[in-house]
Amino acid sequence: MKDQLRLAIQTALKQCYADGSLTSGELPDEVQLEIPKNPEHGDFSTNLAMTLAKPERKAPRKIADVLVAALQGNPLCDKIEIAGPGFINFRLAASCWYGVLDQITAQGSNYGRSQIGAGTKIQVEFVSANPTGPLHIGHGRGAVVGDAVAAVLQAAGFEVQREYYINDAGNQISTLGRSILLRLRELQGETIEFPVDGYQAGYIAELAAKYRSEQGELSGVSEAEAIESCARFGVAEVLTWIEADLRDFGIEFDHWYSEKSLYDRAMVDQELNKLKEKGLSFTEEGALWLRTTEFGDDKDRVLVKSDGSYTYFASDVAYHMEKFDRGFDRVIDVWGADHHGYIPRMKAMLAGLGHPPEDLEVLLIQMVNLLRDGKPYIMGKRSGNFITLKEVVGEVGRDACRFFFLMRRCDSQLDFDLELAKQQGSDNPVYYVQYAHARVCSINRNAAEAGVKIPQSGEIDYSRLELTEELALVKQLARFPETVVSAALSYEPHRVIFYLQDLAAQFHSYYNRYRVLVDDPASSRARLYLVNSVRTVLANALHLLGLSAPERM
């Protein structure tokens, strides 16, 4: 709808240049069209005349006059007005709007999808928690946001891959191995002293017990081999936990990428050599450095330490270089906000390799403050006194949990109140939206009982939808596709949540004020058609975010 109008305006503008009524020849890249806050200002509004004021060297309202004259008689528009400092306000013909209902009916679960991103390959890498323990609640937010960003991008036509990067190399893995080994020795009757830097949590003992029953006792191997063996076992085991917890949360990855495999395939050295050849790295004090300061970082960063071992940054660099080798046009990383200091060095690395900085987008996920009844729920890291994702999802439910994580922009901190999320009452916005869907389904059941079928396109007399509330609902439905596009282009899935709440509110209000199934069959059919379009869009938006659309509640 918006695009059609935009096209009409562009045509009119060109026509004005052709017949000389406007002279600058300026063609803006995009005609800005917005939906005015005040409905008296029409369905759409453009500031085009104001932006042309400078190049045309005329008063905005004069330019608007010319444009409006050129647009006169356009079948899309019911009324065109010039207002304020030079806005052009459009009121579209009601008949245009009702076509949206036919579109929704025809497209069904595809309504809202578009092809804006067609031909662009994007990878979204998210969660990527160390496989040294179960996912906790903090990982949950990144998981849902990453998943939803990937989903809206897909809906906008981008080719998307979801990837989990497994940090299965480095110190934290040997710590895991050592911790399991010590618990194992304990099980074998030895008295051990558990180091403070070991993993204390209870699941380590679980892993040790499982190791013992599956692999038997450890004997006749060196300490290093024993740690290695325990580490491998632990990583594999923990990864199955993580994968299962994520699946229960509705999240599946296309690809699990092992850090260790980078080393096994000598990819790290290979990619570091490329950097060396390009003169981006240098050796100093026995270490290999990446010259990130040339591209905006505060200081240069070490890739290979003076003892010959690699930094975490080295494998990260290799990993990201390899992502682009795999043919992705754009790469999105979802990180915890505490890692924000890494952005400049990663972008610097890409800049050094000739990538524009926008090719890597890092979404920072701010902290989750877990509350219970309004009081902070403190979690200790080392002590193992943390709430796992699995526990939270089990307690509050998958839909409520996902909804809460998506309710806010990801770069603002989130208060997550367990009691609030669990409540099945009016305080809980997820049920508010789902209830709207269930209500339409309920109407359908009543209609079926009365022998009224849900109408198809062509069986409707649109003149029966004459209420302002009905036209407003249709307009809201028409906004869904552009909402998805804007959520995708800005990587902000919360926009879809707000859209859902708005649509549900409009529907509930309409439902309370008017009956859908009335005595007059033509009116019943028309209204049934309308509310089922609402149902389709509610379901599409809910499913897009990985939420269920229940038929009864």
Add this chain to the structure above:
RNA sequence: GCGCCAGUAGCUCAGUUGGAUAGAGCAACGGACUUCUAAUCCGUAGGCCGAGGGUUCGAAUCCUUCCUGGCGCGCCA
């Protein structure tokens, strides 16, 4: 000290990427179930958009200087 994020109604947050009179949900108060599900609706009240300065036709939004809160600033991961 430097950097990143945030600061909007009593609370939690939106704000269409610079547009017209700044919005919603909770909480408060007053109403609506003989009628398709009251997990709902209708109404009232609530504001120096952290503060100052700047940019322009126009600023919650962009620039700048402060203030407050959170998080970072390793040859750790």
